[in-house]
Amino acid sequence: MIISLAKTEKEISDCFNLISQLRQHLTLADFIHKVKKMSESTGYELVYLNDDGIKAVAGIRMSxxxxxxxxLEIEELITDQSARSKGYGGTLFDWIFCYAKDNSCKQVKLVSGVSRExxxxxxxNKGMVFEAKYFSLNID
Structure with a gap:
């Protein structure tokens, strides 16, 4: 089991199948473009867990x-549907927590849709607490 940051276009591309399970509106080309753009503008990074194939992926950024x-904000965290409840998501979450600590972060945060019980x-179960309500307003 290896956890790595996706640095190359191939590594980013290899994460697409999992991310698309959560972000179904993205095409591969859009995904690669957005990851590169967000990486430059916000420090966004993709981190993935490989265990005879990519089993879990997270998008993270620090601010x-x-x-x-x-x-450190977890923007998305997804475990492959066929590999859930096998510890991959928990292992990746723990790695992210240590990465945040190593980078002088005081908290790990995330926003999760209200329906994702x-x-x-x-x-x-990972020790996170519900500390805020998140509001949004679409601009059309």
């Missing part, structure tokens, strides 16, 4: 807030 300091249980 800082006035009220809580430096943090299985994901909420997973995050609570």
């Amino acid at each position: 800082e807030w006035l009220h809580s300091g430096r943090y 299985n994901a909420h249980r997973f995050y609570l």
Whole structure:
């Protein structure tokens, strides 16, 4: 089992099949373009767990807030549907937590859709707490 940051276009491309299970609107070309663009503008990184194939992928970025300091945000975290409940997501989450700590972050944060109850249980079991409500307003 190896956890790596996706640095090359091939590594980014290899993560697409899993990310597309969560972000179904993306094409491969759009995905590669957006990952490169977000990497340059926000420091977004893809991290993946390989165990005889990619089993879990996360999109992460670090930033800082006035009220809580430096943090790592998990933008997406997905375990392959055929590999769920085998510890891959938990192992990747633990790696991300250590990566955040090694990069002087004070918190790991994420936003999860209100309907994703299985994901909420997973995050609570990993020790995360529900600390805020997230609001949005579409601009059309």
